[in-house]
Amino acid sequence: MAAKGLRARLHEVVFEADTPAGKAFDIVVLTLILLSVGAVMLESVASIRAAHGQALYAAEWGFTLLFTIEYVLRLACVRQPLRYAVSFYGIVDLLAIVPTYLSILVPGSHSLLVVRSLRLLRIFRVFKLGQFVGEAAVLRTALRASARKITVFLGTVLTLVIIVGTLMYLVEGPENGFTSIPIAVYWAIVTMTTVGYGDIAPQTVPGQVIASLVMILGYGIIAVPTGIVTVELGSLGRPRVSTQACPDCGAEGHAAEAIHCNRCGARL
Secondary structure, three states, X not given: OHHHHHHHHHHHHHHOOOOHHHHHHHHHHHHHHHHHHHHHHHHOOHHHHHHHHHHHHHHHHHHHHHHHHHHHHHHHOOOOHHHHHOOHHHHHHHHOOHHHHHOOOOOOHHHHHHHHHHHHHHHHHHOOOHHHXXXXXXXXXXHHHHHHHHHHHHHHHXXXXXXXXXXXXXXXXXXXXXXXXXXXXXXXXHHHOXXXXXXXXXXXXXXXXXXXXXXXXXXXXHHHHHHHHHHHHHOOOOXXXXXXXXXXXXXXXXXXXXXEOOOOOOEO
């Protein structure tokens, strides 16, 4: 019973942000994440690495040991640690510490530690901004509902760029930089998306006319997927989301009125 009570108290501190201790714990963790990501970024600058390389290396190992302890605590305070380990946050927490240990065997892999920035997603829970998690769920639902329409749209765009690319290859030819149809299709994609690198440009009047039409068409094409998703968003509600984490698997993002975890079924 004492062990269960200790686990419950530890879970409240490590996973919940509704108590002063839990909020303080998460703020400390987020601060460490920011500092560790900053250290990795600074270490990539040659002049800073030359002057402070040893200090940054020591700091990185210090951060990794702290995050390792935190990861073990998270596994220890949930009743089903494997479920938490394979959850989104569990995988991110593991990836946040693996690169440092991996760097012993594979030099340079510690740069992958910038994945720790993903853990800043916890800031939504820390500051009780659960509604943002709800908005993310709405956006995900809208994108899923729009997937078929957007797929058809992208197929149409792909057909257009192939046609335009082939036409430009015939009009301009290799002497003007359009050495093949794939190169011409690349130009059509760059032009239609309004990126405009300028490495290839039409030299003839017919080619410039086609390019002008493609540029104008590009502005209209960019707006289409936005409109599709916007319509889907307008048809969805705004679910209220709790900041409570499941004591069994650590899952988050439950509905405000939820009694059981939507991932493992445990009582919240």
